[in-house]
Amino acid sequence: MEGVAQGLNDKVKDLIIRRxxxxxxxxxxxxxxxxxxxxxxxDSIDALELVVGLEQEFGISIPDEDVGREAFxxxxxxxxxxxxxxxxx
Amino acid sequence: MKVGVEExxxxxxxxxxxxxxxKIIDLSPGKKATGLKAITSDEDILLMSPSLVIEAMAQxxxxxxxxxxxxxxxDYSGYLIEVKDFSFLEEIHIGDRLFFDIELTQxxxxxxxxxxxxxxxDRIIAKGELSIAIVSSTG
Numbered sequence: 504m505e506g507v508a509q510g511l512n513d514k515v516k517d518l519i520i521r522r523x524x525x526x527x528x529x530x531x532x533x534x535x536x537x538x539x540x541x542x543x544x545x546d547s548i549d550a551l552e553l554v555v556g557l558e559q560e561f562g563i564s565i566p567d568e569d570v571g572r573e574a575f576x577x578x579x580x581x582x583x584x585x586x587x588x589x590x591x592x
Numbered sequence: 593m594k595v596g597v598e599e600x601x602x603x604x605x606x607x608x609x610x611x612x613x614x615k616i617i618d619l620s621p622g623k624k625a626t627g628l629k630a631i632t633s634d635e636d637i638l639l640m641s642p643s644l645v646i647e648a649m650a651q652x653x654x655x656x657x658x659x660x661x662x663x664x665x666x667d668y669s670g671y672l673i674e675v676k677d678f679s680f681l682e683e684i685h686i687g688d689r690l691f692f693d694i695e696l697t698q699x700x701x702x703x704x705x706x707x708x709x710x711x712x713x714d715r716i717i718a719k720g721e722l723s724i725a726i727v728s729s730t731g
Contacts (some may be wrong), residue, residue, distance in 0.1 A: 547703060548674050551723060554700045568701040 511582050519578075522556040523549050534579045542577075550575060563588045593619050595655060603658045604651055605669075609639055612648035613655065613692070621659035624695040627652035631688040631712075640690070642680045645718050647672070649708035652692045653724050657704060663726050670724045673703070678720030688712040694722075702726045 516529040519538070523545065536542040539550070553575065554565045563585055565571045574584035595603075595616035604611065612629050619625040629648060631637060640648075654670035657663050684690065691711050698705040704724045710717040 547701065547725075548723065551674075551698060551700045551703045551705055555698050555705065558698075565700065571700065 511585065512578055515578050515581050515585070518556050518560055519543075519553065522552050532578060535577050537577060538575050538581075545575075557585075561585055561589075593621075595619060600655060603655050606651060609635075610647075611651070612639070612644060613651050616652065616655055617691075619656055619659065622657055622663075622696065624693075625652050625656040627655070627692040627694075629690045629692070631684055631686055631690060633686065637684055637686060640684050642678075642718065645680070645684075645690075645692075645710050646675055646678060646708070646720070646722060648690070649692045649694050649706070649710065650722055650724060653694045653704070653706050653708070653722065656694065656696075657724060657726055667729055668726050669729050670726050672722060673725045674705070674721075674723035676721040676723075678718060680718045682712070682715045682717045684712065684717060690717065697721070 512534055513529065516532045519525065519532065520527065520529055532543060539545045545553075550571060554571070557563050557565060565574055570584075574581050597615055600611070600613060600615070604613075606612075613627040614629050616625055616627050627648065629640075631640065650670075650672040657670055658668075689712060693709045693711070694706045696704060696706055702725055704726065706722055706724070707719075708722050709719045
């Protein structure tokens with residue numbers, strides 16, 4: 504199961520880098536580091552792009568900012584949100 | 593629904609020569625709209641540079657969002673914050689009636705992303721995506 508979980512972390516990092524056109528190595532994104540502000544330093548327009556990407560590529564929606572704040576806390580938090588949402592589907 | 597120029601004056605702060613929408617010929621509040629700008633002079637052609645074609649679409653998007661109940665004009669301002677994947681495909685000519693079609697594709701918080709298309713008859717003038725941020729005017 505650990506391999507599956509890590510696979511999803513890698514897919515999320517790939518989505519972040521690809522959708523936001525970042526020029527960094529995915530390995531430099533820490534699983535538990537904040538995506539916004541300090542950490543990866545993303546902004547609100549990046550959040551909108553990630554919301555679009557998650558819907559198109561993972562089929563999950565982030566309905567509002569409160570959910571977004573929780574889901575975008577880190578790569579681990581985003582993976583947990585994807586798993587929780589997929590589990591409810 | 594339709595929106596005439598007088599109502600547009602009440603919604604947008606833009607004025608001649610920086611107002612690029614003569615009227616809205618079709619609008620679904622907060623979701624989609626088609627705005628019209630008649631190109632009647634050389635001056636219009638000069639004004640309708642590619643960046644201002646995008647501005648015209650942003651103005652149509654702002655008008656659409658002002659019809660959201662929670663975003664009445666006067667209480668909120670809209671800002672063009674993102675332009676994405678725009679292509680400019682055809683020239684604009686005097687006599688063209690430019691239609692700006694915008695449609696909401698994603699909303700997140702106070703950010704709204706639209707697809708936009710400018711067309712004159714069968715000619716697609718430009719197409720791409722743009723995002724608007726809605727911010728309280730009262731702070």
